[in-house]
Amino acid sequence: MAISNKQKAAIAAIVLVGGVTTGAVLLSGRSAPEEHSEHSETTGHGDNEHHGKQAAQDNHKDDKSHDDGEHHETKKGPNGGALFSRDGYDVEIGTAESKGEARIRVWVNKSGKVVDKGVAVTGQLVRTTGETQSLDFVTSGDAMESKQSIEEPHAFDVSADVTLPGSSTPLPVKLSKEEGKIELTAEQVAKTGLVVLTAGPAKVQAGVQFPGEIRFNEDKTAHVVPRLAGVVESVPANIGQQVKKGQVLAVIASTGLSDQRSELLAAQKRLDLARVTYDREKKLWEEKISAEQDYLIARNVLQESQISVQNAQQKLTAIGASSSSSALNRYELRAPFDGMIVEKHISLGEAVADNANVFTLSDLSSVWVEFVVSAKDLEKVRVGKKASITSASSDVTAEGTVSYVGSLLGEETRTAKARVTLTNPQMGWRPGLFVSVNVFGAEADVAVAIDSEGIQQVDGQSVVFVAVSGGFVAQPVKTGRSNGRAIEIVEGIKPGMRYAASNSFVLKSELGKSSAEHSH
Structure with a gap:
């Protein structure tokens, strides 16, 4: 189909308008719809890093609507504190030691020089436990320093307002510390058994x-002595051993014990003879064969023999020896009560005296x-x-x-x-x-x-x-x-x-x- 001259002119006009529009878009670096919306965030944002000339005119103020936290991590200053900037001023807040105490300090610099005049600082410290502390600042060297010292633990948040020279609007700065904080989840607390x-x-x-x-409880502590001199034949007990009442601690061969047991055996023999004589004399006296005097003499001898046997038995009991043994000289030293042997001064083959402290036994x-x-x-x-x-x-x-x-x-x-x-x-x-x-x-x-x-x-x-x-x-x-x-x-x-x-x-x-x- 043939195209008239009038139609050719209309097409050329359309192409020309489209080319101009495209060039304008490429030169501006933004889409047409974005240009018409005027980027509505800029009014409350004020960030020249993202919004061009308008943000630069606002001097990137850290107002409450922005708080400079949407786009930036807190920077660190030369003193290790948190660094904030405005109107060419660098403001750093941190902690420092002063006279052996920790305090909050604020450093203000401009173009690398310390600013120590026309600066005022007020602040508040809030601990992780919820306690608050007001902070007043005075000039100290090259910084503003809190009058109040900061006690341990250093786990807190500090909010301060710094008034800069020639400005009526304070710059808000913040500092967070978590020294000494032990981070644990609820599950970890449960696993550790913390109450x-x-x-x-x-x-x-x-x-x-x-x-x-x-x-030692002296009412339940005993110094064990043999009570008979002799020679040690065996020591089954050891220091630190827990023993029961009556348990054998040591065995001693004692001539003194042999004499006492012999005395008991002799007294028992005499008692047997006296009992036979007494029975015979009693029978003869009852049958009117012998005189009453012979009966009375036999009864007296019997009683004396009984006393001799009792005396010999009690002597053995007093020293803790049994009345009978396979060997007359065998003396078994036994524990007087339940307890622990805390001292031992006896060994095999040793000659011991009757009053030697050979064991110390204590009920612990x-x-x-x-x-x-x-x-x-x-x-x-x-x-x-x-x-x-x-x-x-x-x-x-x-x-x-x-x-x-x-x-x-x-x-x-x-x-x-x-x-x-x-x-x-x-x-x-x-x-x-x-x-x-x-x-x-x-x-x-x-x-x-x-x-x-x-x-x-x-x-x-x-x-x-x-x-x-x-x-x-x-x-x-x-x-x-x-x-x-x-x-x-x-x-x-x-x-x-x-x-x-x-x-x-x-x-x-x-x-x-x-x-x-x-x-x-």
Whole structure:
């Protein structure tokens, strides 16, 4: 079909308009629909990194609608803190040591030079436990420094407003610290067996603490002696062995025992003869054959023989020897009661004296805890009062009763001896172990108390692992009165705070693993 000149002109006009439009789009670098929408985010965004000239005119202000967090991770400054910028100023917030205490510092620089005039800073610190602390800042060297020191643990968020020279609108800056935080999920807490409790008021008995030492219970300790001189034939018992009452400890050949057994045998023979003579004389006297005097003499001899036999038997009983044995000189030294052999001074073939201390036997199911009491504390330590015993080398605790308080003070020390009788069924409290003795007084109401298992020692300081979002934080505390089960918290924890009680040593172990990374 033929095309007229008029149609050719119309087609050329359309092609020309399309080419111009395409060139405009390519030169602008954006699509036509986007150009018409004017990129509606720019008004509230103000980010010249993404929105061209309009954002540059806004000077990229970190206002509340933007907070500079949608597109940027917090930068670090030369002092290791969080870095913020505006109007050519660089503002860094971080922590630093000052006079042995941690404080919050704010450094302000412009074009690489320190700005120390016309800068004002106010802020607030919020701990992971929810506690808040207002911060006031003063000039210190090349920075603004908080008047308030920052106590451990360093797990907190700081929000501060920095007023820059010539500006009426403060620049908001933030700092987050998580030192000492142990991150654990709910599943991990359940697997470790941690028991989380809530701190609150309780009744706690006031106590007085003394250093003490575990000693043998002398009422249940015996120094075993042979009571007969002789030569050792065998020693079946060994030191540290648990023995039963009557068990043979050693066998001794004793000439003294041989004499005593011979005496008993002779007395028994004489008794047999006297009994036969008595029976005969009694029968003859009853039949009027012999005189009554012969009967009376026979009866007297019988009675004397009986006394001789009893005397010989009691001599053997007194030394712990049996009246009969395959060998007259065999002496078996036996345990007087159930106990443990804690000392042994006898060996095979040794000649021992009758008063030699050859064994020391002690029943360790009960021990004494001995401690000294000064004159000012005597009123607080009375017989019958309850006491808790804590090992100086472990976290084991036991309870006992004050069984003795000396009535006399030492001339040199001006102290009195006291002791607690402690049951020891598992033999865990061994004589010689150093312990702490806490003698309880009257009960008292305290504002904040926790389970004593929640207290852990970290770097020589008492801490409690407080539950926070996502884990636990080691919170330093000052403790007060305790009854062994509950302990008063004087400072560091408020009522209602949740903390790790049983198995909190797991958290202490985890904290120790990360201690090398701890820095201020």
